[in-house]
Amino acid sequence: MSKVCEVCGKAPVAGRSISHSHRVTNRWFRPNIQKVTIKDKNGRVRKANVCTKCMKAGKVERA
Template sequence: MSKVCEVCGKHPVAGRNVSHSHRVTNRVFRPNIQKITIKDKEGRVRKANVCTSCMKAGKVERA
């Protein structure tokens, strides 16, 4: 499954974990992407990879 939101373009971002003793390790912040059925701009029904924040904000019309 794609790790990019088709609505807002949100994608994984790299960062670092910093422990209490300040040991630093690399990590990845991944968006919560779900595959849902939507109606696109032309009115067609299709499946799309959308982040949950776009679903909650109502940026997509679900079919």
Template sequence: MSKICEICGRKPHAGNQISHSAKKSTRWWHPNIQKVRVKLPDGRVKRMKICTRCLKAGKVQKAVS
């Protein structure tokens, strides 16, 4: 599953994991992506991949089951 938010475009980014001895290895941070049924402005319902930050901010309206 692609880890990109369809609303804000957040995606994984890389950085360094630093051990106690200061050795560095690459690691990834992934956004918390959820599959959500969303009600679009025209009234249709669509399943989208949205990060929890967008859900909490109310940028989309969840469809009632």
């Protein structure tokens, strides 16, 4: 499944985990992407990959 939100374009971001002893390892911050049924701009019902922040903010009209 795609890791990019189709509404806001949010995608994974690279970063670093730093332990208590300050050992540094690479990691990814991934958005919480869910496949939901929505109504698009043309009024058609389809499935889309949407992050939970967009769903909570009401940026998507769910079908």
